[in-house]
Amino acid sequence: MSNLKKITVLILLLGVVAGGLFVYNFYNVFFNPNTAFNNEKAFLFIPSDASFDDVVEQLSPLLKNIEDFKITANKKGYSIKGGKYAIVKGMNNNEIINTLRSGNMPVKISFNNQDRLELLAGRIAAQLEKDSTAFLSAFKDPIFLKDNDFNLDNALSMYIPNSYEVYWNLSPEGFRDRMLKEYKRFWNDSRLKKAASLGYTPKQITALAAIVDKESVKREERPRIAGVYLNRLRRNIPLQADPTIIHALKKEENNWDRVIKRVLNKDLEIDSPYNTYKNIGIPPGPISMPDISAVDAVLNAENHNYLFFVADIERFGYHMFAETHAQHVANANKYRRWATRNKILR
Template identity: 30%
Template sequence: MTAGHRMAVGKKIALIIIIVILAGAAGIGWYVRQMLEPMQPSEKPVRVVIPSGTGSLAIAQKLEEAGLIRNAAMFTYYLKYKGQGDKLQAGEYDLTPGMTLDSIVDILNKGLTVKEQGTKLTVPEGYTVKQIAEKVNQQFGTDITLFMQTAQQNKDFTAQSFSYIPSNAQLNNRLEGYLFPETYEWKKDIKVEDMLDQMMLELDKKLASLPDNWQESLKSRGQSFHQMMTIASLIEREVVLDEERPIVASVIYNRLQKSMPLQIDATIQYLLDKPKDRLFEKDLQIESPYNTYLHPGLPPGPIASPSLASIKAAIQPADSKYLFYVTKKDGSKGHIFAETYEQHQQNIAASKKNQ
């Protein structure tokens, strides 16, 4: 074998070794990513008990046994990478499969245990940040101004959903729509920023329970998460019956596609100090980017906290050609839908007869 031949063989062997190393590295990278993915979502919480003095590896093993993480060893490496392993607190926790690793770590770091929660706060569906602030004041004695300022200014929230909120000076309340309506139990001395973070972490949990392709639905429409949440909030404030939510969603999308003003009364009510039973022409002339009578397209952001049902409807609207709807006046809280303005006028007249 000549020297040149030996050199060529050596280069081939070196190339093969490099390929094998790269393939191995890619395989390891794929495996690590898989092990750090959330578990299959479930709405049923799992109780995890962490005794005092339990190390991070033992905690990780408990989480794996409970079906909350995929791999205990990988979780401990992740903790070291994040510099979080020595901050996990003992106690009893209710955690939900499908939560991200960051959400689990955040709850364990803050010690948001079942036993220490105690005081309940129920956030109704369709509440605004201001209404939530007033309810927190009643339940916890928290200053309303402090609550509103923290919601508007704090930047240290850990919830994934917080990262979707755009920087937009037109937003009336930055966290509007992102504080998920649910019943919470917290310690009486919980910090305002932790309250807000937990409500957004709850939104993260609910999003984790959606079908895997929900984000693809947004991409196919060229829609941002924030726009979807805005539409979900409009549905929440307009609809009472769950079966009508996807239909009203289709009306909103149909009008947007045709560049028609949405003309949604709930956006006007959002601008008023107190809601009215009946809106007048002067109310429809209030100058605000949230006024969907004066300005085409969506308002700058959500007008309330939507339920999971409204979020699902915003992601998967019904397939319809409806452009109008009017509330029935028969006490059913339902709506009559129409494809044309003429049909809409007939529906309005029919509805009035049932008053």
């Protein structure tokens, strides 16, 4: 064999070896398992403004070889997208990149019984990416409120307490808009017809339901309490609901942490649209976020002749109901004596 042929064969052999090494390395970098954790899955929360270094920092404890991940990300042109992602045990770099590209997964969030928009913003911020200030700003946006026939007094009624699936990096405005859709879905034809038959708007029903919610933790009793308030409204009698006085006192002082165990006669003089001892009708907005059961209790209120109720001292959590003022005074005196004896004061 001539020297030229030998050189040619050698070059070909070197090419084959080099090609084989390239394929081997390529396969190892792209397709060999590269996870270093023992659980079935590991979750990443990538902020919307994250840099590649931020992603690498989160992934470093989870991968065997972070350099191979970097090479794969570069070759595949990985573009960072915020969200929650699940890295499955045994994934290779190619699969990890594909997941980070298109595997943003929803999270389940929940909220209930928030008394103010500020508390709701804090509750949501604890479950999603943005902070409470951003959520509160979206909730109070005057243009959004005006365009959708809400105001600061009744804006809380738009948020239906429940569990929802959303993306972790959903913007505050996106979350707010989603809740508006849920609000419209909640107020379906059936509920709208029931509200109309009572002569009230959904916002008024929610405001009344918030009082019912505060009055009783017993769901089975709420339709009866709702019936009392509807009877009073029909007869143009003030609701005289203590929870509205508590709300008015806290609102006037801007002290929402204040604990008020017992409403006193002097408290009933407070000048507030939430004072249902002085003002006839439903307050301008909900004093809290009512449970769905409380809303449905108002829409499906019990039909009776009761006009009064007071806490039942023999069945804690329940109430004694009365049709006449005289019956109510007797029940109320029982409660006052018990409350005084047990020092249930402020």
